Amino acid sequence: MEDASISSLLIILLLLIICSAFFSSSETGMMSLNRYRLRHMVKNNHRGARQASALLERPDRLIGLILIGNNFVNILASAIATIICVRIWGDAGLVVATFGLTLVILIFAEVSPKTVAALHPEKIAFPAAFILRPMLTVLYPLVWVINGITNGFLRLFGINIAGNSNENLSTEELRTLVNEAGALIPQRNQSMLLGVLELGDVTVNDIMIPRSEVEGIDLDQEMDHILQQLSATKHTRLPVYQGDINQVIGILHMRNLAQLIQQGKVTKAAIMQVVREAYFIPESTPLQTQLLHFQKQNRRIGIVVDEYGDVEGIVTLEDILEEIVGEMSADSTGINQEIHPQEDGSYFIDGSAYVREINKSLKWDLPTDGPKTLNGLITETLESLPDANVCLRVKDYHFETLQISDSKVKTVRIQRGLPKRKRH
Structure with missing residues (x-):
């Protein structure tokens, strides 16, 4: 028992x-x-x-x-x-x-x-x-x-059990989740999601086309020159100004120009009649906000101005969308065409290249809280424009200017870490 x-x-x-x-x-x-x-x-x-x-x-x-x-x-x-x-x-x-x-x-x-x-x-x-x-x-x-x-x-210790814990994810936490998704999210989709999350951190000043590179119609030019410029342009919308880009009159859509050509009335006065009122954007506007404004205003291009109202450049809807999906056309002058890898591991980079785009393309971490272009970063670091080619160091990157002209650094050699010594 x-x-x-x-x-x-x-x-x-x-x-x-x-x-x-x-x-x-x-x-x-x-x-x-x-x-x-x-x-x-x-x-x-x-x-x-x-x-x-x-x-x-x-x-x-x-x-x-x-x-x-x-x-x-x-x-x-x-x-x-x-x-x-x-x-x-x-x-x-x-x-x-x-x-x-x-x-x-x-x-x-x-x-x-x-x-x-x-x-x-x-x-x-x-x-x-x-x-x-x-x-x-x-x-x-x-x-x-x-x-x-x-x-x-x-x-007794100040702990409230009934209080709901905050389970909302911050932008940084969402970014970490997307990065760690691995094979669950294709690489292309990951890049697009990260692009959307970064829209709130990037301003139009970071992606705009600077005024020195803006292609527009100057009505003070001869009509033959204007017609030649219109026939050669690759853009569908062009800013129209008089004498100086700060004197913007409006935006010309090439579709309206085609109507003028059919009517045989391509004159300065006729162009003035079909231009649309210019749309001005403060340079500090976040891309997320500007994307909504483009949608609400039914616009595709805006004139970026500083706090004094001076024109800094232009930004388009396509520029913002490219921040999400990448380059949208094979023939666009993207940053990859401004970066030229060398056999020794260094890169020849145009001085006009944007620092953000360099970081994105090469997975670098050059400082982006100051000047937007590589030329601006170099001149700010040196606190002056060099009279001759110089070498300098920014964080972990070795810079060597190769071409300086027109008060700008045209070409730079950059190598991460210590530069390799040449053997004689």
């Missing part, structure tokens, strides 16, 4: 250890669930996700329920193990029960199930939710009392 009694106790002990493993794995699985993936699955009406989400709405109650169950089965298992060991080994059984059961619970009811739950939280948490929800209903009075005491104790 005694052997049968011990066998029964061993079966009960085994069941208790299994229950302890269930509670341990449930706790880890529930807390390891990806909350954003869980919300997505709830929207898709996944039954297990719905049950788990309902439990996680009050994590204090969930943890209270699991700990009540886990502590109950562990204490009961300890008592039964002690009875079994005392019956087999006498007084020495107390020591055997203490160390033996501790080792068994640690391995089979704590570390192993929690490790599995951490690796596969959905496979553990969703089935467990169907058991935990009815248990919470049955044991709710006990859970309520324990949580009331616990929450009152935590309030």
